[in-house]
Amino acid sequence: xxxxxxxxxxxxxxxxxxxxxxxxxxxxxxxxxxxxxxxxxxxxxxxxxxxxxxxxxxxxxxxxxxxxxxxxxxxxxxxxxxxxxxxxxxxxxxxxxxxxxxxxxxxxxxxxxxxxxxxxxxxxxxxxxxxxxxxxxxxxxxxxxxxxxxxxxxxxxxxxxxxxxxxxxxxxxxxxxxxxxxxxxxxxxxxxxxxxxxxxxxxxxxxxxxxxxxxxxxxxxxxxxxxxxxxxxxxxxxxxxxxxxxxxxxxxxxxxxxxxxxxxxxxxxxxxxxxxxxxxxxxxxxxxxxxxxxxxxxxxxxxxxxxxxxxxxxxxxxxxxxxxxxxxxxxxxxxxxxxxxxxxxxxxxxxxxxxxxxxxxxxx
Amino acid sequence: xxxxxxxxxxxxxxxxxxxxxxxxxxxxxxxxxxxxxxxxxxxxxxxxxxxxxxxxxxxxxxxxxxxxxxxxxxxxxxxxxxxxxxxxxxxxxxxxxxxxxxxxxxxxxxxxxxxxxxxxxxxxxxxxxxxxxxxxxxxxxxxxxxxxxxxxxxxxxxxxxxxxxxxxxxxxxxxxxxxxxxxxxxxxxxxxxxxxxxxxxxxxxxxxxxxxxxxxxxxxxxxxxxxxxxxxxxxxxxxxxxxxxxxxxxxxxxxxxxxxxxxxxxxxxxxxxxxxxxxxxxxxxxxxxxxxxxxxxxxxxxxxxxxxxxxxxxxxxxxxxxxxxxxxxxxxxxxxxxxxxxxxxxxxxxxxxxxxxxxxxxxx
DNA sequence: AAAATTTAGCAACAGCGTTGCGTAATAGGG
DNA sequence: CCCTATTACGCAACGCTGTTGCTAAATTTT
Numbered sequence: 001x002x003x004x005x006x007x008x009x010x011x012x013x014x015x016x017x018x019x020x021x022x023x024x025x026x027x028x029x030x031x032x033x034x035x036x037x038x039x040x041x042x043x044x045x046x047x048x049x050x051x052x053x054x055x056x057x058x059x060x061x062x063x064x065x066x067x068x069x070x071x072x073x074x075x076x077x078x079x080x081x082x083x084x085x086x087x088x089x090x091x092x093x094x095x096x097x098x099x100x101x102x103x104x105x106x107x108x109x110x111x112x113x114x115x116x117x118x119x120x121x122x123x124x125x126x127x128x129x130x131x132x133x134x135x136x137x138x139x140x141x142x143x144x145x146x147x148x149x150x151x152x153x154x155x156x157x158x159x160x161x162x163x164x165x166x167x168x169x170x171x172x173x174x175x176x177x178x179x180x181x182x183x184x185x186x187x188x189x190x191x192x193x194x195x196x197x198x199x200x201x202x203x204x205x206x207x208x209x210x211x212x213x214x215x216x217x218x219x220x221x222x223x224x225x226x227x228x229x230x231x232x233x234x235x236x237x238x239x240x241x242x243x244x245x246x247x248x249x250x251x252x253x254x255x256x257x258x259x260x261x262x263x264x265x266x267x268x269x270x271x272x273x274x275x276x277x278x279x280x281x282x283x284x285x286x287x288x289x290x291x292x293x294x295x296x297x298x299x300x301x302x303x304x305x306x307x308x309x310x311x312x313x314x315x316x317x318x319x320x321x322x323x324x325x326x327x328x329x330x331x332x333x334x335x336x337x338x339x340x341x342x343x344x345x346x347x348x349x350x351x352x353x354x355x356x357x358x359x360x361x362x363x364x
Numbered sequence: 365x366x367x368x369x370x371x372x373x374x375x376x377x378x379x380x381x382x383x384x385x386x387x388x389x390x391x392x393x394x395x396x397x398x399x400x401x402x403x404x405x406x407x408x409x410x411x412x413x414x415x416x417x418x419x420x421x422x423x424x425x426x427x428x429x430x431x432x433x434x435x436x437x438x439x440x441x442x443x444x445x446x447x448x449x450x451x452x453x454x455x456x457x458x459x460x461x462x463x464x465x466x467x468x469x470x471x472x473x474x475x476x477x478x479x480x481x482x483x484x485x486x487x488x489x490x491x492x493x494x495x496x497x498x499x500x501x502x503x504x505x506x507x508x509x510x511x512x513x514x515x516x517x518x519x520x521x522x523x524x525x526x527x528x529x530x531x532x533x534x535x536x537x538x539x540x541x542x543x544x545x546x547x548x549x550x551x552x553x554x555x556x557x558x559x560x561x562x563x564x565x566x567x568x569x570x571x572x573x574x575x576x577x578x579x580x581x582x583x584x585x586x587x588x589x590x591x592x593x594x595x596x597x598x599x600x601x602x603x604x605x606x607x608x609x610x611x612x613x614x615x616x617x618x619x620x621x622x623x624x625x626x627x628x629x630x631x632x633x634x635x636x637x638x639x640x641x642x643x644x645x646x647x648x649x650x651x652x653x654x655x656x657x658x659x660x661x662x663x664x665x666x667x668x669x670x671x672x673x674x675x676x677x678x679x680x681x682x683x684x685x686x687x688x689x690x691x692x693x694x695x696x697x698x699x700x701x702x703x704x705x706x707x708x709x710x711x712x713x714x715x716x717x718x719x720x721x722x723x724x725x726x727x728x
Numbered sequence: 729a730a731a732a733t734t735t736a737g738c739a740a741c742a743g744c745g746t747t748g749c750g751t752a753a754t755a756g757g758g
Numbered sequence: 759c760c761c762t763a764t765t766a767c768g769c770a771a772c773g774c775t776g777t778t779g780c781t782a783a784a785t786t787t788t
Contacts, residue, residue, distance in 0.1 A: 005403040006378040007776050008744045014370040014725065015745085031766075039369040044745050046768065063753095069765025070753040155692075162692070209598040222655060231590055233657020234573040235693050244651035248611040248628070248644075256686070257650070264612070280612075286621070287608035291586060291652070293597020322620070328519075328526070329599050361378065371745050372775045379776085395735080408776050410737065427784095433734025434784040 006361055012051075013359040015040060019048050020057065020356045023077035024103055025205030028061055030072040049075060056081045057101065057356070077102050082356070083143050085130055085185075086348025088192060088341075089113075089122065089150040090302075091166055091218060096129040097341050098136070099348035101356070103202045107133055108341050118169040123182045130183060144355055145186035147347030148175065149195030151219075156236035159189045165219065188351045192343045193223030193239045194230050198353070199338055199346030200298050201225045209295030212288055213336070214241070215343075216281065216311075217301035220262045222288065228358075230350075246283055274307045278314035285315050286322055289331060300336035300343075308335050370725055376415075377723040379404060383412050384421065384720045387441040388467055389569030392425055394436040413439060420445045421465065421720070441466050446720070447507050449494055449549075450712025452556060452705075453477075453486065453514040454666075455530055455582060460493040461705050462500070463712035465720070467566045471497055472705050482533040487546045494547060508719055509550035511711030512539065513559030515583075520600035523553045529583065552715045556707045557587030557603045558594050562717070563702055563710030564662050565589045573659030576652055577700070578605070579707075580645065580675075581665035584626045586652065592722075594714075610647055633667070642675045646682035653683065653695060664700035664707075672699050 018038045022029050034045045052058045059078050063071040079102035088095040092115070098107040109129060114121055126146070134140045153162040159176020179187040190198075197213040213223040220242030224231040232238055242262030243255045250259025251267060261284040268277035281304075285297055297315065304311050316333045336342040382402045386393050398409045416422045423442050427435040443466035452459040456479070462471040473493060478485055490510070498504045517526040523540020543551040554562075561577040577587040584606030588595040596602055606626030607619045614623025615631060625648040632641035645668075649661055661679065668675050680697045700706040 005776090006375050006382075008372075008375070008742085009776095011370050011372070011375065011744055011775090018370075041746060042766080043747080043768075047745080050768095066755095067765080068755050068763075070767075072766060153693075210595075224656075226590055226595055227593060229591060231574075231656070234659035234695070235657055237693060238655065238657035240654040240657075243654045245610055245647050246612055248623075248647065249613065257647075259612075283609050283612065283621075287651075288655070290604040290607045291602065291655075292588075292595070293599055293602035293604075295598035329517075329601060331598070369745090372773085373745095375744090375775055405777060406735080407737075407778080411776080414737095430786095431734080432732075432786045434736075436735060 010359055010361065015044070015048050016052060017356060017358045019045070019052060020077070021205065021358075023058055023075070024101075024202070028074045028076045030064065030074050032072060079104060080137075080139070081142060082352065083139050084145055084147060084348040084351040085133055085143065086147045086195070086344035086346065086351075087126060087129075087149065088195075088344035088347065089148060090192075091151070094122070094125050094129065095341070095344045096126075096133060097344040097348060098133045099345055099352070101352060103199075103345075103349060103352075105338065105341050105345050107136065108344070109133070116168050119173050119175065119178065123179060126179065127183060130185070143185065145188060145351040146179065146183060147188045147190070147195065147344075147349070147351040148179070149190055149192040149343040149347035150175075151221075152191045152239070153237050154189060154191060156190050156194070156232055159187070161189070186351065186354075188347065188354065190230075190347060190350060191221070191223070191232070191236070191239055193221040194232055195223070195344075195346035195350060196300060196336070196342045197223035197225045197298070197346065198230055198350050199342050200296070200336065201230075202346070202349045202353075203337055204296075210292065211296035211298065212285075212292070212294050213298045213300060213342070214281070214285060214304075214315075215301035216265075216299075216304035218303070220265060220281070220284075220301075224292070226292070229360075241284065241288070244284065244287070246280070246287070269303070274310050275314065278307070278311045279318065281311065282315045282318035285333075286318050289319065289322070293329075294331055297331060297333045298336050299334070300339075302340070305335070305340065374723055374725065379408070379412050380416060381720060381722045383409070383416060384441070385569060385722075387422055387439065388465075388566070392438045392440045394428065394438050396436060443468060444501075444503070445506060446716065447503050448509055448511060448712040448715040449497055449507065450511045450559070450708040450710065450715075451490060451493075451513065452559075452708035452711065453512060454556075455515070458486070458489050458493065459705070459708045460490075460497060461708040461712060462497045463709055463716070465716060467563075467709075467713060467716075469702065469705050469709050471500065472708070473497070480532050483537050483539065483542065487543060490543065491547060494549070507549065509552060509715040510543065510547060511552045511554070511559065511708075511713070511715040512543070513554055513556040513707040513711035514539075515585075516555045516603070517601050518553060518555060520554050520558070520596055523551070525553070550715065550718075552711065552718065554594075554711060554714060555585070555587070555596070555600070555603055557585040558596055559587070559708075559710035559714060560664060560700070560706045561587035561589045561662070561710065562594055562714050563706050564660070564700065565594075566710070566713045566717075567701055568660075574656065575660035575662065576649075576656070576658050577662045577664060577706070578645070578649060578668075578679075579665035580629070580663075580668035582667070584629060584645070584648075584665075588656070590656070593724075605648065605652070608648065608651070610644070610651070638671045638674050639678065642671070642678035643682070645675065646679045649679050649697075650682050650686055653686075657693075658695055661695060661697045662700050662706075663698070664703075666704070669699070669704065 061076040079100040082101040161173040164170035176189045211225040215221045222241030247259030253260035253263040265280045425440040428438045443464040446465040459474045525537040528534035540553045575589040579585045586605030611623030617624035617627040629644045
């Protein structure tokens with residue numbers, strides 16, 4: 001993810017990331033697996049594997065192949081060679097997870113946050129939680145950093161919280177900087193929904209196409225995975241999906257417009273008609289499909305997960321009923337595979353991705 | 365754009381593309397310009413420049429620098445070293461443009477297409493038009509190919525027209541393949557709106573951020589430029605922006621849903637209330653901004669360009685009026701800088717991009 | 729005229745994936 | 759049991775990339 005210039009170090013990082021992606025997706029793999037997946041020559045893969053073994057990131061795990069010829073060496077990722085901690089900062093709770101290099105959530109913990117908490121209060125809560133988690137197996141030395149998934153608007157590029165919705169003490173807070181100083185760890189700050197979709201992409205591996213994570217939790221947000229990377233937008237403020245108008249003559253929203261998806265959905269939910277609320281959300285989801293042509297839609301969020309099957313059914317039905325969608329336009333709809341951990345886990349995976357993922361080139 | 369494995373040939377292509385992008389954006393440039401823009405060392409830039417000069421793509425254009433020290437050599441792109449032809453296939457017209465390596469439209473021509481034209485009729489029209497254009501300066505040998513921007517749905521990856529809206533004879537037509545055979549040229553097929561946004565991105569150069577092209581022309585479509593590349597979606601069918609619901613209680617659309625942007629807009633335009641139609645479109649545009657966080661919105665399309673100022677004013681006003689958009693959320697709104705040529709020109713630029721643009725890596 | 733400054737490029741280098749080829753380890757057949 | 763075919767692995771040389779070190783050239787300033 002870090003920008004590098006296009007020299008040979010980029011090649012190294014890129015091809016190493018390919019092998020790591022294979023290792024993360026498959027439980028075990030051999031040289032030929034990687035050759036097939038990457039198009040590299042066997043010899044090149046051998047060199048990459050040798051480097052990764054030297055770094056302790058992968059290791060041989062026996063041999064295989066009950067067939068003719070010399071048996072192939074089987075490799076596997078070393079899950080506990082690196083860790084990252086992910087934090088999901090919501091309005092009243094802090095969720096912390098410990099994620100290993102394989103993308104597995106090893107620990108998860110939720111603690112309450114004071115009403116209208118301050119940056120200092122958050123930092124203290126983070127500090128306590130991280131010390132507890134990092135002390136579990138003395139893995140401080142293998143900790144690559146902390147990822148924070150938070151409500152926006154925020155400036156991902158500069159690690160700045162612009163104006164967290166509904167939190168008074170969060171205006172232009174340089175959270176990444178002060179957290180790094182306070183915690184002594186590299187910190188990565190991103191919107192909650194963007195972190196969430198990263199988690200889904202990581203878990204699904206190489207074949208994961210364009211996708212959206214829809215989160216219903218005191219507001220409606222969308223995280224996007226487009227073209228093999230998280231989409232954050234020009235000002236890293238993408239995802240205000242709840243504030244798209246679906247009803248020109250609808251009620252006035254807090255944002256000033258009329259008939260936003262969020263207010264229409266909220267009114268229906270408030271009235272107790274969850275099925276209707278779910279159908280409203282489904283209209284918004286189909287709007288996204290029409291615009292962006294997505295392969296996957298993932299549903300999550302505390303409010304949605306209180307009625308998971310209702311929402312899942314409504315969205316699935318709406319996607320399937322769209323008459324314009326021919327058979328070649330397949331889209332999967334699913335609940336988040338990580339449940340309530342998805343945001344925090346994704347934030348952690350973003351940290352790991354900075355080290356072991358595909359390096360980002362300046363696009364010019 | 366072509367997929368390559370991450371070896372040194374990728375580095376070469378990538379860095380050459382960086383220099384070409386600089387040359388396209390600036391009229392002239394020197395070595396230090398490129399060094400600054402790319403982060404490469406001066407020596408590396410010298411090598412790249414030498415390669416490009418050997419290929420005839422750039423050339424020295426005197427010296428400069430009325431300052432201390434040895435004067436720097438000034439380079440420039442050789443615009444007429446390579447050409448591409450772009451075609452915009454609409455329901456009743458075929459527009460052909462000749463674009464040079466610098467992205468300049470050198471010739472433009474419109475010819476009518478028969479009602480409900482067949483693939484054969486289109487190929488014949490293309491053949492005649494290309495021969496005329498390529499004969500203008502005997503530039504057949506410098507012609508890199510033909511780009512076709514067409515109404516969808518189509519399969520960009522396989523060059524297949526699935527089901528062009530409103531055209532009876534266009535079901536699962538392998539247009540790229542048969543056109544290549546018929547014309548003897550490499551052919552690139554893409555949706556009209558995607559080609560259009562490529563043109564805008566090319567013309568604006570390196571600093572062009574996430575953007576959308578909104579096209580109103582017998583339907584409403586959207587082309588997207590996200591993260592430094594065109595966004596086509598999981599099934600290369602992104603852009604059906606006109607079929608997003610903005611009025612849950614609105615009239616039934618041809619697509620089967622109620623209150624699509626397209627039908628609501630169409631009703632207003634039909635009633636002669638262009639200002640209202642423009643405001644409806646503006647609601648849809650703001651929806652896009654909320655979802656995707658775009659830096660630029662470009663307006664085009666025959667129907668829109670009949671009332672350019674009305675639409676421009678309505679969209680600009682709606683974007684500016686959005687109370688949630690703080691000062692750091694700036695978005696430019698403009699009419700297409702290439703006017704009616706934008707689709708065809710973008711299709712041509714996509715062809716040039718395959719050869720001289722940033723190579724695409726398999727994202728895994 | 730000499731010094732300072734900036735640009736350009738040759739030459740050697742490190743590091744990447746690739747190619748050529750020899751070696752190791754297995755199954756199957758005589 | 760031995761031989762052969764087959765498959766996997768890796769050393770060594772190679773071509774190419776951008777980088778580094780250094781020299782030469784061209785201009786302005788002193």
